[in-house]
Amino acid sequence: MSQELVERYLEHVRVEKRLAQRTVELYALDLQKLAAYAFEAKVELTQVQNAHIRRWVAQMHSGGRSGRGIALILSGWRGFYIWLGREGRVASNPVQDVRSPKSPKPLPKALSVDDAVQLASYHSEAGDPWLEARDAAMVELLYGCGLRVGELVGLDAVASASARGWIDLEGAEAHVLGKGSKRRTTPVGAKALEALQRWLALRGQAAGVPGDAPALFVGRNGTRLSAQSIWQRLRRRSLQAGLATPVHPHMLRHSFASHLLQSSSDLRAVQELLGHANITTTQVYTRLDFQHLARAYDAAHPRAKLSRSKP
Structure with missing residues (x-):
């Protein structure tokens, strides 16, 4: 009887619901598993x-x-x-309100310190100096300040009442508008300041960039760069720099947080710098930090690995 019901249901989804053949095959496998469990438990479907x-x-x-x-x-x-309920075969659905176990959230991808420095230090002599200066400044701000790509996009060249964000070169600070329209200020390191000054010196030299263009990072037509453009430029730059993995903006934010924790272990400070409303969001980076420590332990400690030799 159970097999007959399964076959009728599969015919129903194939003919009446017109599901794809591959979907029907997957349903069949799932119901085979259900039938096997029921058989083992000595219960009808x-x-x-x-x-x-x-x-x-x-x-x-x-x-x-x-x-x-x-x-x-x-x-x-x-x-x-x-x-089965519609067919009058069961009074209630036994799968109702049953949820699958939560899968562990994957750790955010972060670069090693060496790879992050390699990317930030990369310079192409053969490249366009204008693009080179702009892209280098973007990398320095993403990695050096832990900015989200939306925060980077929103930066203006100068502070104003309408600016979503800006860089205070004298104060070495980035003022950004983060998630939930929350403003925060993050320090800007010396390398990022140098990269920004090089970019600002060249920014207005493109013919299509008007002198009063508000956006800090613009294309040659003077319009504000989009998040998609920054993703593309960063991916291209990371491959040119010789990194094995294409880099995206949020990977640099993760690297910023992970590398700070490796050095300082100050979770509260990293929370403030990232602009997280809840510290539990920041705590994921402690897992990254632990992975870093575990790799160092495995590589260096004489008792890290069990002997494979028999006694």
Whole structure:
């Protein structure tokens, strides 16, 4: 009876719902798994209870199945029981309110200190000096100040009442408008100041850039660079600098936070510099820092690795 119901349901989604063949095949695999669990528990598919589903979810999770994978399986099972309910075969949906285990959030990608410095120090003698100066200044601000790409885009060349953000060269500070329209001030390091001064000296030399153009970072037509343009320029520059992994703006923000924690361990200070409203958002970088420490330990400590030799 169970196999007959599964085949009827698969025919339903194939013919009436017109799902793609690959989707139907995935549904079939998920229902095979459901049927196997039910057979092992000596229960008919129409007699499966909420407790059964929760137990099987726990088994899949302990067996190494990802939260996302379990969520997809539950979605297939849920649809099957919705159909059984419409057919009058079950009184309630046993998959209702069952959620998959949360998958651990992936760690943000950060460059090593050496790679970050290599990118920030890169200079192309053969490149266009105007573009070279602009892109170098962008890298220095993203890595040296931990700015979001939207904050970088919003910077103006000079402070004004309408400016979303600006750089105070004399005070060595960046004033930015972050998430939630919250303003913050971050220090600007010596290298970033030098790069900015080189850029500002060349910025107005492009024919299409009017003298009163407000944006700090502009294209040759004088319009403010978009976030997409900065992504493209940074990816290109990282590859030219010889980095194995293409770099995006947020990777430099992650690197800024991770490298600060490696040096200072001052989580509160990093929270303020990043503009995080909640310190739990900043704490993810402590995991990056621990990975750094663990690699150093594995590489250097004589007791880091267990002996493979038998006693």
